[in-house]
Each structure stands twice: as C-alpha cells, then as structure tokens.
Amino acid sequence: xxxxxxxxxxxxxxxxxxxxxxxxxxxxxxxxxxxxxxxxxxxxxxxxxxxxxxxxxxxxxxxxxxxxxxxxxxxxxxxxxxxxxxxxxxxxxxxxxxxxxxxxxxxxxxxxxxxxxxxxxxxxxxxxxxxxxxxxxxxxxxxxxxxxxxxxxxxxxxxxxxxxxxxxxxxxxxxxxxxxxxxxxxxxxxxxxxxxxxxxxxxxxxxxxxxxxxxxxxxxxxxxxxxxxxxxxxxxxxxxxxxxxxxxxxxxxxxxxxxxxxxxxxxxxxxxxxxxxxxxxxxxxxxxxxxxxxxxxxxxxxxxxxxxxxxxxxxxxxxxxxxxxxxxxxxxxxxxxxxxxxxxxxxxxxxxxxxxxxxxxxxxxxxxxxxxxxxxxxxxxxxxxxxxxxxxxxxxxxxxxxxxx
Amino acid sequence: xxxxxxxxxxxxxxxxxxxxxxxxxxxxxxxxxxxxxxxxxxxxxxxxxxxxxxxxxxxxxxxxxxxxxxxxxxxxxxxxxxxxxxxxxxxxxxxxxxxxxxxxxxxxxxxxxxxxxxxxxxxxxxxxxxxxxxxxxxxxxxxxxxxxxxxxxxxxxxxxxxxxxxxxxxxxxxxxxxxxxxxxxxxxxxxxxxxxxxxxxxxxxxxxxxxxxxxxxxxxxxxxxxxx
Numbered sequence: 285x286x287x288x289x290x291x292x293x294x295x296x297x298x299x300x301x302x303x304x305x306x307x308x309x310x311x312x313x314x315x316x317x318x319x320x321x322x323x324x325x326x327x328x329x330x331x332x333x334x335x336x337x338x339x340x341x342x343x344x345x346x347x348x349x350x351x352x353x354x355x356x357x358x359x360x361x362x363x364x365x366x367x368x369x370x371x372x373x374x375x376x377x378x379x380x381x382x383x384x385x386x387x388x389x390x391x392x393x394x395x396x397x398x399x400x401x402x403x404x405x406x407x408x409x410x411x412x413x414x415x416x417x418x419x420x421x422x423x424x425x426x427x428x429x430x431x432x433x434x435x436x437x438x439x440x441x442x443x444x445x446x447x448x449x450x451x452x453x454x455x456x457x458x459x460x461x462x463x464x465x466x467x468x469x470x471x472x473x474x475x476x477x478x479x480x481x482x483x484x485x486x487x488x489x490x491x492x493x494x495x496x497x498x499x500x501x502x503x504x505x506x507x508x509x510x511x512x513x514x515x516x517x518x519x520x521x522x523x524x525x526x527x528x529x530x531x532x533x534x535x536x537x538x539x540x541x542x543x544x545x546x547x548x549x550x551x552x553x554x555x556x557x558x559x560x561x562x563x564x565x566x567x568x569x570x571x572x573x574x575x576x577x578x579x580x581x582x583x584x585x586x587x588x589x590x591x592x593x594x595x596x597x598x599x600x601x602x603x604x605x606x607x608x609x610x611x612x613x614x615x616x617x618x619x620x621x622x623x624x625x626x627x628x629x630x631x632x633x634x635x636x637x638x639x640x641x642x643x644x645x646x647x648x649x650x651x652x653x654x655x656x657x658x659x660x661x662x663x664x665x666x667x668x669x670x671x672x673x674x675x676x677x678x679x680x681x682x683x684x685x686x687x688x689x
Numbered sequence: 690x691x692x693x694x695x696x697x698x699x700x701x702x703x704x705x706x707x708x709x710x711x712x713x714x715x716x717x718x719x720x721x722x723x724x725x726x727x728x729x730x731x732x733x734x735x736x737x738x739x740x741x742x743x744x745x746x747x748x749x750x751x752x753x754x755x756x757x758x759x760x761x762x763x764x765x766x767x768x769x770x771x772x773x774x775x776x777x778x779x780x781x782x783x784x785x786x787x788x789x790x791x792x793x794x795x796x797x798x799x800x801x802x803x804x805x806x807x808x809x810x811x812x813x814x815x816x817x818x819x820x821x822x823x824x825x826x827x828x829x830x831x832x833x834x835x836x837x838x839x840x841x842x843x844x845x846x847x848x849x850x851x852x853x854x855x856x857x858x859x860x861x862x863x864x865x866x867x868x869x870x871x872x873x874x875x876x877x878x879x880x881x882x883x884x885x886x887x888x889x890x891x892x893x894x895x896x897x898x899x900x901x902x903x904x905x906x907x908x909x910x911x912x913x914x915x916x917x
Binding site: 603 | 743768775777781787790800803805806809
C-alpha cells in the first residue's frame with residue numbers, strides 16, 4: 285500500500301509540474317549551495333594543506349619579519365644571515381640547518397620575457413638531500429640537480445608548460461635568467477604544492493652570483509632531532525635568536541614557525557568561512573522548507589473535496605496522512621536530488637575555472653558520496669517535517685465537512 | 690420471507706450548532722433498509738436529505754440514536770474502522786462525480802481497492818472489467834476532464850463497485866446530467882439492483898424517485914410518507 289501511495293504522490297507531482305517545481309526551487313537552491321560549498325571548501329582545504337606537504341612535522345621555518353611597532357629606528361630589521369645559521373645550529377634539539385633563497389627573476393625564452401620564482405639548492409649533499417626530501421621533488425623528465433651543476437636548472441611542471449612563453453620548455457633547452465644562459469636538465473613531476481610547480485631551481489652559488497647576494501638568506505629551515513618536541517625546539521630557537529639580537533619578547537624581527545602552526549591558523553580561517561557559508565545555506569534550506577509547508581497547506585485546502593472523497597471510498601485517517609506526508613517528503617527529496625546534481629556540477633565547473641586561471645591543478649573537488657547521500661536523506665526528512673502539520677490536518681478532516689468543499 | 694436488514698436508523702436525531710442556536714436538521718427518524726432494496730429518499734432542498742445520506746453512508750454520526758450497518762452499531766466505531774466499513778460495504782456516487790482529477794478513469798476505479806490492500810494485478814483486472822461493464826473500456830486512460838458528464842458518472846459507478854459492496858449510495862446521481870444520459874444511468878442502477886445490490890438514491894426529482902421500488906418522503910427533517 286505504501287508503494288501505491290508513493291506512486292500516487294509521484295503522479296500528483298507530475299500533474300502539477302509548475303507548482304511542484306516552484307516549491308522545490310527553494311529547496312534545491314539551498315541544497316546546491318551546501319553541496320557546492322562543502323565540496324569546494326574541502327577541495328580548497330586539501331589544496332592549501334597540500335601546499336604544506338612540503339613541510340614535515342620535524343622541520344621549523346625561520347623567516348624575516350618586519351615589526352612595525354615602536355618609534356622609527358627603535359627596531360632594526362636584520363636580515364637572516366650566516367651568523368644566524370650558527371646561532372640556530374647551536375640550539376638544543378636542532379639536527380641540521382638548511383638555508384634557502386627564494387627570489388623573483390627575469391626569464392627569457394622564445395623571445396618572450398617573463399618573471400618567475402627561483403629557489404636555490406645547497407651544494408652540500410646532506411643539505412641537498414633534505415631539500416629534495418622536504419619538497420618531495422621527483423624528476424618527471426631528465427634528472428635532478430647535482431653538486432657541480434653550475435649553469436643548469438630544473439623547472440617545475442607548470443613552468444615547463446611554457447604558457448607565458450608560447451613554447452614548451454623541455455629538457456636540453458636553454459633559458460636566459462637575468463641575462464645569463466642556463467640549461468634545463470630536468471622537469472619536475474606535478475606536485476600538490478603549486479609553489480613547486482612554479483619554481484625554477486638552481487644551485488646556491490649560481491643564485492648568489494646572479495643576484496649579487498652575500499651573507500643573506502630568505503628562509504632558514506631547522507630539522508629537529510628525533511625525539512625532541514618540535515614546539516619546544518621552536519621556542520629554544522626564538523630565545524636564542526632574541527638573545528643574540530638583543531631583542532625583547534614581542535619585538536622579534538624574525539618568525540619561527542612550526543608547520544602545524546601555519547596549517548592550523550589557515551584551517552581556522554577556512555573553518556570559520558565554512559561555518560558562515562554553510563549557515564547561510566541552511567537558512568536558505570529552511571526557507572525552502574517553509575515553501576514546502578506552504579504548498580502542502582494550500583494543497584490540502586484545494587483538495588478538500590478530494591480528501592473527503594478518499595475517505596468516502598474507504599481511506600482511513602492514517603492513509604490520508606501517509607499520502608500527504610509522502611508527497612511532501614518527495615518534494616523535499618527530489619528538490620534535494622536536483623540540488624545535489626546542480627551543486628556538484630557547480631563545484632566542478634568553478635574549480636576547473638580556478639585551476640585554469642592559476643595555470644595548475646590546485647583545487648581538486650572531492651564529491652563525497654556520504655555527503656550527497658546524507659543531503660538526500662536530510663532533504664527527504666525535511667520535506668516530511670514541513671509537511672507534517674498540513675498532512676495531519678488533512679487526515680483529521682471529517683468526511684462530511686470535506687465533501688462540502 | 691423475512692428480508693435481511695442491511696441499514697437501520699433508530700430514533701435518529703441530528704442537530705447542528707449554528708452560532709448560538711442549535712438547529713435540528715433531521716429528527717424522529719426511524720428507517721429500515723433491506724438487502725436488495727431500491728429505495729429513493731425524496732424531498733425539497735433543506736428537507737434533510739443530505740444529512741440522512743451522510744448518516745446512512747456512515748459519513749457522519751447522529752447526535753442521538755443508533756445507526757446499524759449490517760448489524761454493527763456504527764455509532765460505537767472509531768473513524769478508522771468506519772472508513773474500512775465504508776470502503777467494503779458502501780459504494781458512493783456523488784452528484785458532482787468527485788473523481789480524482791489527476792487520475793485517469795482506470796486509476797480512479799482502482800483507487801478504492803488500494804485502501805483495502807488488494808494486490809495490483811487483481812486491482813487492474815477488476816477495474817478493467819468494471820469499465821467494460823459500464824461500456825467505457827475505450828476511455829480507460831482518459832482523465833476526468835477529458836470525459837463527458839455521463840462518462841464521468843459511469844466511471845463513478847464503476848468505482849463504487851470496485852470493492853463489490855452490498856450497498857450503493859447515490860446522491861442526486863443524475864443532477865448534473867441531461868435527461869437522456871440520466872435515464873441511461875438510472876437503467877444501470879436498475880440492472881445493479883436486479884443483480885442483488887441494495888440501491889439507495891437521494892433525489893429531489895419525484896419522477897426519478899418513481900423508478901425506485903420504495904420511496905421515503907422527507908420534509909423539514911422528518912419522514913412524512915413512505916411508499917412500497
């Protein structure tokens with residue numbers, strides 16, 4: 285019998301297409317919003333934390349930081365230098381210290397000039413290994429840089445595409461950086477971190493030569509001894525550098541970051557955005573649900589005579605209740621289904637737009653099946669919930685009154 | 690030969706509350722309807738015919754008095770039990786046909802069987818047979834708004850027979866039909882009566898009433914005369 289009621293409900297919706305569509309509009313807009321935002325949000329979160337896949341939990345990043353507090357001249361911004369490497373190296377719990385340069389340079393290829401990031405590679409083999417490991421770099425074509433590879437570079441996958449140069453850059457080709465020729469010996473495999481995809485790597489001596497850099501570093505990476513707590517070592521480094529630079533706490537012109545810190549603050553922001561956005565979507569679903577209630581209520585009023593007839597031909601109160609509740613549940617469910625399909629398509633198209641814009645696959649939308657199924661169940665239940673009162677009223681109508689019309 | 694009583698109204702009084710006053714629609718009514726009867730309940734508008742019909746058809750309960758349907762006192766039943774009895778024992782035919790507008794003729798005839806739990810295949814077969822009986826098999830898949838008045842009433846007759854009830858209760862069955870079609874419908878009732886169905890017909894038309902075997906005259910809520 286319940287199956288027959290479902291068929292009756294579907295038949296009713298088919299015969300009242302416009303009204304059913306308008307009712308479901310409110311629901312599927314809200315559901316589409318939720319599905320697309322959650323899928324995009326999760327994809328974005330994965331993309332962003334993927335940027336940090338190059339950092340592992342045992343590595344600390346020390347960078348320059350401006351202070352901006354206090355009267356001018358009261359704080360001197362001292363760039364990271366070789367002396368700092370010594371200070372950090374002496375801190376308890378620090379195993380190895382690797383210093384890195386990260387700059388923007390002028391690149392010429394195929395008669396087109398563009399700007400690109402370069403990152404340096406230390407020549408000492410143990411430090412070189414740390415950098416390669418930490419960036420999970422692998423060569424797709426050619427090979428990685430070795431010691432003595434002066435005048436040679438390896439490039440990230442997006443650089444190799446050569447979109448800004450109108451020509452692909454392959455192994456063996458020569459590119460001109462800051463007026464000097466370099467040979468490409470390797471192309472890196474595509475990484476989840478877009479920084480890796482967009483970088484050109486050369487040996488440290490080449491960078492220093494090219495840009496006239498002496499005793500200056502952009503990033504210092506400190507590897508923590510196994511068994512030591514990363515947060516504690518971070519504090520030790522802060523203390524050591526503060527003392528060395530004669531700075532008060534809170535007035536540091538450097539920052540020591542643990543990878544977890546970086547991820548957690550971004551995650552916090554993402555979570556807040558997520559909550560706000562999903563909250564808005566839920567409000568819109570609520571409004572959609574009110575639309576269902578309104579439609580069902582109107583439906584009951586319009587079909588009063590029909591209800592009376594149903595009772596006259598033998599329908600019990602419970603049958604009438606079931607018929608109307610199933611109808612409103614189906615309105616919710618089908619609205620939810622349309623919403624899921626629209627939401628998923630929206631998420632996929634928006635992310636592919638974003639990826640095309642950035643030039644690399646940074647956002648991969650994760651359409652989670654459990655999410656979609658729970659959304660469908662939720663919209664079915666919501667349809668039922670909002671249809672309950674009108675359906676109950678329908679079931680309680682006295683046949684005599686109902687037939688009177 | 691004692692005929693079996695199928696519907697009994699004993700000392701029925703039905704009162705309605707209109708604002709502050711209580712108005713008796715029907716009172717002091719005592720009526721026995723026997724199996725196989727073809728009875729017409731006649732009266733001008735306002736005489737209480739509809740009220741009588743509602744009580745006879747277990748659509749409404751009396752304010753005082755008892756109503757027996759097949760020896761069961763329906764005054765004591767809950768609405769869900771009443772509904773079951775209605776579905777099984779009484780077939781309704783309304784002046785305004787009251788077909789479900791979103792269902793075609795076949796689906797309308799099958800509907801009463803759904804509420805009795807009849808399996809789908811049996812429903813379909815029986816509905817088709819009934820539509821053949823009322824000579825509407827060629828219009829089976831049409832919606833009510835695609836059918837003429839007479840055709841709609843025939844679908845309603847087929848529907849009323851769906852659960853093979855003992856009693857057919859028809860409220861002004863030819864009220865919305867032209868005389869020719871009305872006569873055809875009446876012929877169908879006489880056929881059904883010959884086959885053993887109890888027919889109770891409410892009408893304001895004396896000529897129509899004369900086609901029945903028994904006539905009950907109502908005026909101002911009371912039975913004033915009985916024929917047959």
